[in-house]
Amino acid sequence: MTSAPQSVFEGSVRLQENNKEIESVQASIEEILNQFNYGDTAMFAIRLSIEEAMMNGFRHGNLQDPTKFVEIRWRIDSQSANFHVIDEGEGFDPEAVPDPTLDENLEIPSGRGLMLIRAYMTDARYHNPGNHLEMNFRKGKSL
Amino acid sequence: MGTEISRIRVTDLSGVMRVEFVDKDILDESAIRQIASELVKRVEAAAAPRIVISFRGVEHLSSAALGTLITINSLAKKRGGQLRLSDIKPSIMEVFTITKLNKLFQIFETLEKAVEGFGGK
Numbered sequence: 575m576t577s578a579p580q581s582v583f584e585g586s587v588r589l590q591e592n593n594k595e596i597e598s599v600q601a602s603i604e605e606i607l608n609q610f611n612y613g614d615t616a617m618f619a620i621r622l623s624i625e626e627a628m629m630n631g632f633r634h635g636n637l638q639d640p641t642k643f644v645e646i647r648w649r650i651d652s653q654s655a656n657f658h659v660i661d662e663g664e665g666f667d668p669e670a671v672p673d674p675t676l677d678e679n680l681e682i683p684s685g686r687g688l689m690l691i692r693a694y695m696t697d698a699r700y701h702n703p704g705n706h707l708e709m710n711f712r713k714g715k716s717l
Numbered sequence: 718m719g720t721e722i723s724r725i726r727v728t729d730l731s732g733v734m735r736v737e738f739v740d741k742d743i744l745d746e747s748a749i750r751q752i753a754s755e756l757v758k759r760v761e762a763a764a765a766p767r768i769v770i771s772f773r774g775v776e777h778l779s780s781a782a783l784g785t786l787i788t789i790n791s792l793a794k795k796r797g798g799q800l801r802l803s804d805i806k807p808s809i810m811e812v813f814t815i816t817k818l819n820k821l822f823q824i825f826e827t828l829e830k831a832v833e834g835f836g837g838k
Contacts, residue, residue, distance in 0.1 A: 592747065618777070618808050625744045625779050633746075675817040681791055683784035686816050690780055693815045 579609075586647035591632040591640055600624060603648060603655075610652045612713060619694035620655060620711055626687035627659040627707050635661025635705050654696075655711045665704030724752050727759065733835050734759065735828060736770045743775060743782040753785040760789060766798035769831040773804040778812055790822060799823065801831040 583606045589595055600621055607617055624646065631644035642662040649656045674685045691698045691709060698709040728735045736756070743749060760766045768789070772778075790800045803825040805813065813819040825831035 615808075621777060622779065622812075625777075629746060629779065629781060677820075680817065680821045681787055683787040684780075686780035686783055690812065690815060 582649065582651045584647075584649045586645060588643040588645045589628070590643055591636070591638060596625075596628055599646065603650070606650050607655065610650065610713075612655070616655075616711060616713065620657075623691045623695050623698075623709055623711075624657065624659075626691050627657070627709065630687050630707075631659055631661035631663075631705075634666065635663030637663065653713050657709050658706065659709075660706045663705045665700075665702070665706075667704060668700050721751055723755060724748050725755060731832070732767060733832050734763070734766060734768045735832065736768060737773060738771075738775055741774055742777040744777055744779045746779075746781050749779070749781045749785055752782075753788060756785070756789050757792060760792050760796065760798070763798065764796070766793050766796055767835045768793055768798065769801045769803055769825075769828055769835070771804045771828040771831075772802065772806070772809060773828070775806070775809060778809050780816075783812070783816060783818060786822065787818070799835075801825055801834070803828045803831040 585602070587595070587599055589599075603620065603624070604617055607620065612620075628644055628646065632638060636642035636644065639662075644662075645658075645660045647658040647660075668688060671685050671688060672679055672682075674680070674682060674689060679685075688698075691707075695709040696712040698707060700707055724739050726737045726739060738752075740748065743752075760768065770786070770789075786800070786802070793800045801823045804827060805824060810819070813822070813824070823831075825834065
């Protein structure tokens with residue numbers, strides 16, 4: 575008996591900072607994306623966005639408290655990939671992050687993660703109180 | 718820790734410090750911190766440091782890595798030197814363009830061209 579190929583993949587994992595497991599999460603997600611033929615550009619965009627979102631959660635959300643977790647959830651089908659990244663911090667106002675692309679801010683070494691996520695994903699938004707980022711990639715998205 | 722394996726290869730030739738990455742992904746924050754501290758140490762030890770960082774073989778780059786490049790760039794300038802970047806593949810170049818950091822950095826096609834401009838060979 576042959577079963578129909580799986581049409582949706584869902585999963586979640588909670589990680590602490592310094593946990594190298596993020597690499598295996600990235601690898602599992604890439605495998606799913608491959609199965610649905612997302613292509614190199616999409617994989618680059620999604621890998622970078624997950625990395626930036628997790629990093630923001632650990633650094634700015636959990637303030638590098640090693641006992642706190644960042645949770646990532648994913649739901650991926652043939653057309654779109656949806657991610658939730660939730661930290662244990664108090665949240666923040668994403669509008670308050672200064673625009674790093676302004677000439678006067680170009681030499682500030684931080685504050686670019688969220689802008690990369692916004693550029694590479696189809697959409698990205700924070701749920702109140704700002705410790706929960708939801709981001710989507712729809713196939714066919716180009717920069 | 719002093720026993721950590723370096724994530725970069727550094728060659729000093731004709732007064733130009735050439736830096737290449739060991740890994741294809743410059744994403745892991747602890748690795749980036751290690752790279753940053755090694756580079757800062759080297760730049761601070763040099764008078765008017767001339768540095769070329771080559772991205773040959775690099776596939777992914779995070780904003781934390783961009784932050785390190787900005788820090789090194791500022792430090793090199795402050796000490797009367799200069800940082801140049803080279804061998805950036807198109808997908809990575811896009812990261813520089815989105816963040817407009819292509820305006821901040823001096824970017825060359827190849828390491829050789831970047832070194833040439835410095836007067837080294």
